[in-house]
Amino acid sequence: MAGKLYEWLSGAVLDDHSRRKHKILREYFFQYLTVRCQLPQQSRFKLAVIDGFSGGGRYQCGAAGSPVIFIEELKRALRYININRGSQGLGLVTIECFLILNDADKNVTAFLQENLAPVIAEAKETESRLILNTVFFSEPFEQLYPKVKELLSKYRCRNVLFNLDQCGHSHVDRKTILDITRSNPSAEIFYTFAIEALVSYLKKSDPTMLISQLAPVGLREDDIRNLENHLTKKSWLGAAERLVFQAFKECAPYVSPFSINNPSGWRYWLIHFANSYKARQVYNNILHDNSSSQAHFGRSGLNMLSYDPAEDGSLYLFGESDRENARNELLEDIPRIISESGDAVSVSDFYASIYNETPAHTDDVHAAIIQSPEIEVITPGGGTRRKPNTITVNDTLKFKSQRTFFHML
Known part of the structure; x- marks a missing residue:
């Protein structure tokens, strides 16, 4: 060295x-x-x-x-x-x-x-x-x-x-x-x-x-x-x-x-x-x-460096309490990212767009996707995923037909 x-x-x-x-x-x-x-x-x-x-x-x-x-x-x-x-x-x-x-x-x-x-x-x-x-x-x-x-x-x-x-x-x-x-x-x-x-x-x-x-x-x-x-x-x-x-x-x-x-x-x-x-x-x-x-x-969700240094931001040490904060932020961040593509995006394209800007664990990303009231995960055959650990890169993330007004605010 x-x-x-x-x-x-x-x-x-x-x-x-x-x-x-x-x-x-x-x-x-x-x-x-x-x-x-x-x-x-x-x-x-x-x-x-x-x-x-x-x-x-x-x-x-x-x-x-x-x-x-x-x-x-x-x-x-x-x-x-x-x-x-x-x-x-x-x-x-x-x-x-x-x-x-x-x-x-x-x-x-x-x-x-x-x-x-x-x-x-x-x-x-x-x-x-x-x-x-x-x-x-x-x-x-x-x-x-x-x-x-x-x-x-x-x-x-x-x-x-x-x-x-x-x-x-x-x-x-x-x-x-x-x-x-x-x-x-x-x-x-x-x-x-x-x-x-x-x-x-x-x-x-x-x-x-x-x-x-x-x-x-x-x-x-x-x-x-x-x-x-x-x-x-x-x-x-x-x-x-x-x-x-x-x-x-x-x-x-x-x-x-x-x-x-x-x-x-x-x-x-x-x-x-x-x-x-x-x-x-x-x-x-x-x-x-x-x-x-x-x-x-x-930030612990997506866009990890997009914060006001004078007002917010927190220490993230990749532990369980940090992961809980990440899951909360991801619930808001993920629908916003999908909306930038319209109303649907492939999981592989979604991964490609987020992973340079997040410290989050894959399991937490998947959990936030399944828990979101805004999003559904569509399989290649047209079915719907119900569990986080079943999501694959061949799936599609899509907004549900009846959405909240969250993303319009």
Whole structure:
């Protein structure tokens, strides 16, 4: 990891924010694999994982770093997938993973290779249906990226996952993130940075945007210079989230601008970039399974950043009380979104339109749809859904023939 130079060789300490981040990464990667291996006719799944700031693989306490996590979850997911497929009488799946690992420090890369050697050997020995091709680099990520892009083209892999766990902000350019998502239709990125570094970067490169995003909560140039005094304020979290979203919204269709939760100061952001609403949908659900790991400030329904910083907005930690607030807001928000399309919209188009602007869990979205007095869910055969867990992407959301006057006000 660049920026804050971990003492990998003498024993890197695992910080709390990194522990939370790794848990989310681990659980999301498992879900990513299981979702991508659901087709009954499927016999092989091919992906590339690029860990741009891979570190030494093991922390002082023995906890796994991201390279070990990726291999462990490949094994766990493959076993889970094939047990389920076997129980259904389906053919088994082989996963082929091209794992690219990079750390700018050559000594750290050598340490990583030493730590990974038994992990890779064990995976190859015990998982005959896991094909793992691992390559190591020791270069600054921006210098390495053209080589990675060339390798991905040569490898001919559509499914690409980048883990860019930098410290600071300057080690990965926004243009590179944009190039990743545009060059790879199925690309996803986990991107970590410290908010102070982003503020410093924008202060030099785009001061107008910086001031415009922070001014609504009363943060001026003097406040920015003394940012440490504001990091624990909920209003700061909301302002920073708007700032992050504004800075990165052009990089992918779906951008999650949520901070790693730390009530003593919201300093670190873990952003997930994706080209598919399904990826964001799964990511939101993972965050709810890890409530309090990430934090959002604003609305909890749709249009999550559309609020008056001076008057409203609340802290959302993806817990049960937050979900209750989300369900209440969704009851009002969902009919309003449908009305923008006329009187009906397919569920797939509805998902595509909302998931970049909500922290909500899929179950809460579905519950609000079924509970709404305004909406009915029509199946492809013309029937009506009655239960939230039966809604599919092939259904249609439609206003009922007798509506209230709510949406006319």
